[in-house]
Amino acid sequence: MDRADTLEAFKTLIDTCEYDVILADYRLPGFNAMDAWAVVQGEGKVTPFILLSGTIGEAAAVDAVQRGISDYLHKDNLQSLDRVIRRALEMQSIKAAKEKADRELAVSERRITEFAHHLQLAIEKERAAIAREIHDDIGGSLAAVRLDLAWLSRHSQDQGLQNHIATATEMIQHAIEASQRIMLNMRPAxxxxxxxxxxxxxxxxxxxxxxxxxxxxxxxxxxxxxxxxxxxxxxxxxxxxxxxxxxxxxxxxxxxxxxxxxxxxxxxxxxxxxxxxxxxxxxxxxxxxxxxxxxxxxxxxxxxxxxxxxxxxxxxxxxxxxxxxxxxxxxx
Known part of the structure; x- marks a missing residue:
């Protein structure tokens, strides 16, 4: 347990030591509790800060708590100090656990977003690759088959064969249109x-x-x-x-x-x-x-x-x- 009677002494202790809790008298000859609280905030400390006073009014106490001070205790009620300290430590522990969980959640959400980005890029690349394959391989092969069917149609006089060629040509045309539609949905040029x-x-x-x-x-x-x-x-x-x-x-x-x-x-x-x-x-x-x-x-x-x-x-x-x-x- 350390005691500081001046603001400079308080700053020195805060800089050199880690404390479980800080008890601050609201008004001292050289400084007051709000000065000390400003130092704690400036240092980025998360130590529970309890305000003690026999003169502070209810409005000032509420204002202090709203500024982030852990708790307030009137000097006429010092028998409750043990309970107030334990409560402040428990609340600090809960707050620290929540902040840790929030940090872990933020990291997790960032990783999910990064993964979603990677997944979207992979999907779009795969769409483009499939579209190229449909155009170059399937589309080219279907076009070649259609040309061969047209050649057969020109060089055959058999009506039955002509009927089969016409049916096959129609199916080939349908397949070409379907492949073009799929290609456009994948990645339109x-x-x-x-x-x-x-x-x-x-x-x-x-x-x-x-x-x-x-x-x-x-x-x-x-x-x-x-x-x-x-x-x-x-x-x-x-x-x-x-x-x-x-x-x-x-x-x-x-x-x-x-x-x-x-x-x-x-x-x-x-x-x-x-x-x-x-x-x-x-x-x-x-x-x-x-x-x-x-x-x-x-x-x-x-x-x-x-x-x-x-x-x-x-x-x-x-x-x-x-x-x-x-x-x-x-x-x-």
């Missing part, structure tokens, strides 16, 4: 033309499938985006339109894209039935949750606003002036 062209292509396909009209507005006709941000925005629009087809077909759809103020904002809204409060908490509700995780990988965030019977609005926001090195990685 139009992504190389930028976000606006890619979204316009998605909108065109959506309107053809649903016979609905989409109102698309943008703040600029030219947006130069890093590949990870471009893919995140594109997949957000793609997944949103897919959800509209599933759950809000026939509703009015509006897409707004803006890159003003060094911030990319993509909002997709519909006038469908909306989402219940528990919709995002379903065990298999991976679509929108996946979009939220994808947004984090580019230092952005995804807001989902929905009202039952009114509609749903999904907004992606991504700062464009960040220097995060991960953003510079080239996605496929």
């Amino acid at each position: 139009i992504l190389d033309q930028g976000l606006l062209a890619s979204v316009q292509w998605l909108v065109q396909g959506f309107e053809e499938r649903t016979n609905s009209r989409v109102q698309l507005t943008t703040s600029s006709d030219a947006m130069r985006l890093d590949a990870p941000i471009l893919l995140t925005a594109y997949r957000t629009v793609q997944e949103s339109l897919t959800n509209i087809v599933k759950h809000a077909d026939g509703s009015a759809v509006r897409i707004e894209i803006s890159n003003q103020g060094d911030v990319l904002t993509v909002e997709i809204s519909d006038t469908g039935p909306g989402l219940a409060d528990t919709a995002l908490q379903k065990e298999k509700s991976f679509g929108l949750r996946g979009l939220q995780e994808r947004a984090k990988t580019v230092n952005g965030w995804l807001d989902i606003s929905s009202s039952v019977g009114v509609g749903t609005s999904i907004t992606l926001t991504v700062p464009l002036n960040t220097s995060d090195t991960e953003r510079q990685e080239s996605a496929p």
